[in-house]
Amino acid sequence: MSSFSTLRRFSLFTQQRFRNLHSSSISQSSSSSSSNPHSNPKWGSAIVVASALALFYCFNTPNSHFEFSNNAPRSSSPPLFEKSSLPESTHDHLLFGDAYRSKVFFNYEKRLRLHSPPEKVFEYFASCRTLEGELLMKPVDLMRAVVPVFPPSESNLVREGYLKGERNPGHLFCPPSEFFMLFDVDNDGLISFKEYIFFVTLLSIQESSFSAAFKMFDKDNDGEIDKEEFKKVMQSMRSHTRQGVQHGDGRRTGLKANASVENGGLVEYLFGKDGKGRLKHDKFVQFIRDLHDEIVGLEFAHYDYKSRKTISAKDFAHSIVASADLSHLGRLLERVDELSNDPRFKDVCITFEEFKNFAELRKKLLPFSLAIFSFAEVQGLLTRDDFQRAASHVCGVSLSDNVVEIVFHLFDANEDGNLSTEEFVSVLQHRERDIAQPVETGIMGFLSCCWKCTDTSPSSRLFS
Structure with missing residues (x-):
């Protein structure tokens, strides 16, 4: 049944109902009739119009049901919600077209990555929030926070992150990252703020500097480093990146970075659950190479909007x-x-x-x-x-x-x-x-x- 015919039938039914109610109230005194605003025909007409408009909106909503926010639960353990923003809308009322808007947002995001503190970058690109309010990133969010990317040409997106007062940017269905699952201790596939800082620091080490960085870690010159050596030098390396220098320990709403950035699933992956393992040069070099390769793979998946294994x-x-x-x-x-x-x-x-x-x-x-x-x-x-x-x-x-x-x-x-x-x-x-x-x-x-x-x-x- 079309929304128009349903709307028409509902309107006629409501008007008939109102006439019956109104005729039954004729016998009442005029004083009581005037004292009860709901018995006035003008109020009845307003109710009919309001009900009809509400039904019309319901049947013309793209999802055919009411959504008061975009915070639909994604999983039961732990409960996760998409970050809220305005619902999707048609583009007819927009002053500028999507092509122009996407360029404006791209310039904004580029400046954001280069000049804003890491807390603000994380807050903009993170796409998930827990019930407790903590913001979390998917691996593809990490890629977008690090690599300047345009919306895929086959999508209707105009930006990569989330802004209050703006409609939802939409979703990109990138496959799960097997690489990041290697050191995901809670198996949720998500990245916390402290882990984000850690990865940004590792990505700052270019491949040409892998061996030099490891030798800097290896203070004993035995070809291996322990957990404490690794943590200390990571702190030093972080202090020489812009994100690390501007890092404010997550002092923004929704960011939890009370624990050390150098603690987490990644350190457990490199040094074992007891933290007593030794990290060898080859494993470290291969790990950073794999991290860079994973970012490249996520960037390709970003543009491969329809999962065709190719991009335009x-x-x-x-x-x-x-x-x-x-x-x-x-x-x-x-x-x-x-x-x-x-x-x-x-x-x-x-x-x-x-x-x-x-x-x-x-x-x-x-x-x-x-x-x-x-x-x-x-x-x-x-x-x-x-x-x-x-x-x-x-x-x-x-x-x-x-x-x-x-x-x-x-x-x-x-x-x-x-x-x-x-x-x-x-x-x-x-x-x-x-x-x-x-x-x-x-x-x-x-x-x-x-x-x-x-x-x-x-x-x-x-x-x-």
Whole structure:
């Protein structure tokens, strides 16, 4: 039965009911009739209209039932609720379209990641809340809090986090993370604030610095470290990241970080339940490598909105330019939008293998940038074949033709068919730096200084 016919029948029934009630009250005295406002026909008409409107709203609600909040329980142990925000709504009343809104929110989220204290970042991206009010993250929330990402092109989302007074951003159905379940002691698949700080610190250690970081941990120089050595150096490492420096011990509503950040399921995974185990170099290096790989996998799953095992050329382009400086981002996004109208990229899909290979290239950016700048200086132009050969021979990374075509399209600053190597390298360098989020002091400042002070290389101006 349609909502309109149901509404009509309900209205007629209510009016008939009211007439019967009104006729039965005619015999009453006029004084009692006037003293009882509910017997007045005007009040009856108001009741009919209000009831009809309520029924009309009910039948036209997208979920066909009332929801007073988005706090529907997700599991029974422990009870979890989605963070509340305004319900979904149609877009007809919005002053700006979703494309514009998504860019505005992306800029907001980018600044939030780079300049806000970790408590505020966690509060924005965390998607779950316990009955006690504690905010928790899913693994994909952690990825979005660390990596700048656009909403998937096939979704209707306009942002990645939660804002009071804004409609629910929607849900992305990413598969559970087997990696994070390895050290999830309560098997809820969620990340607390203190664990978030811990992971952000670990992600600040770039792969090129894995061994150096471990040797710094290994004060006894025996190739292994114990739990206390690990905790002390993690505290030191955290003090050299922006998130760690601004960490206020979770002093915000919904954040519980009373216990040490260095205690939790991860430490138990590395050192055993009794905490007396020893962590070997190879296990530590592999763990951090796996952590970085998991973030790459979660980013791909984010863009793979319909679980097709591939993403569109536009989504891949978004993942590349998302780390660009805000002053250059607008022009790069215009190049991304052009992909939708270019027949060369209409049916192009990027697999996870291609996506991961490009992520590997970012990790080896310094030797790769030296190779392409040196070649361009001698030869004058860098062709697509030269680009692929540099990635393969210098970095051991295989790039597909589709990936190279998208890169050349995005970073063809002069629209002459050639790659703007400076712009390309600058965007990739921003990605690695923003995830590490170093402050210019201590060991991270020293590593950053070493990265920047390559004055003898043709690319030195890029890292200044």
